[in-house]
Amino acid sequence: MLSRNETEVMSAVYCLCDGTAECLASPLDILAVMPQKRRLNTDELDVILNGLRMDGYFDLIYSERKGERMYVIHMKENGFAWKRAAKQKQRDISFKIFLAFLGALATFVFGLILKAITG
Numbered sequence: 001m002l003s004r005n006e007t008e009v010m011s012a013v014y015c016l017c018d019g020t021a022e023c024l025a026s027p028l029d030i031l032a033v034m035p036q037k038r039r040l041n042t043d044e045l046d047v048i049l050n051g052l053r054m055d056g057y058f059d060l061i062y063s064e065r066k067g068e069r070m071y072v073i074h075m076k077e078n079g080f081a082w083k084r085a086a087k088q089k090q091r092d093i094s095f096k097i098f099l100a101f102l103g104a105l106a107t108f109v110f111g112l113i114l115k116a117i118t119g
Helices: 004-017 027-033 042-054 077-118
Strands: 022-025 058-065 068-075
Touching (some): 004 022, 004 027, 004 042, 004 068, 027 042, 027 068, 042 058
Antiparallel strands (some): 022 068, 058 068
């Protein structure tokens, strides 16, 4: 399971690759796509990208273009399936909340019935 920062970086990489197998991105490109409230520096970004690479989401090659650091990102199966897995996780959380609400409602109704019977 990915941390919040890893999830946001993976979301940014997925957005930049836009469904293609490969993309070329600078650290500033990735940081620009990420939410404003969670700003990372380039060193933290490198650590997170290497972690995602080791988890099998994509292959990562470092490159330089006109003195600027660039990442060549080649998505793997886990990277392509990441969006679907994130949606599935959201559905699972929503289902658990619904079950908790349903259980609370059933307990409330059962309590009312017991009060009426013993009443």
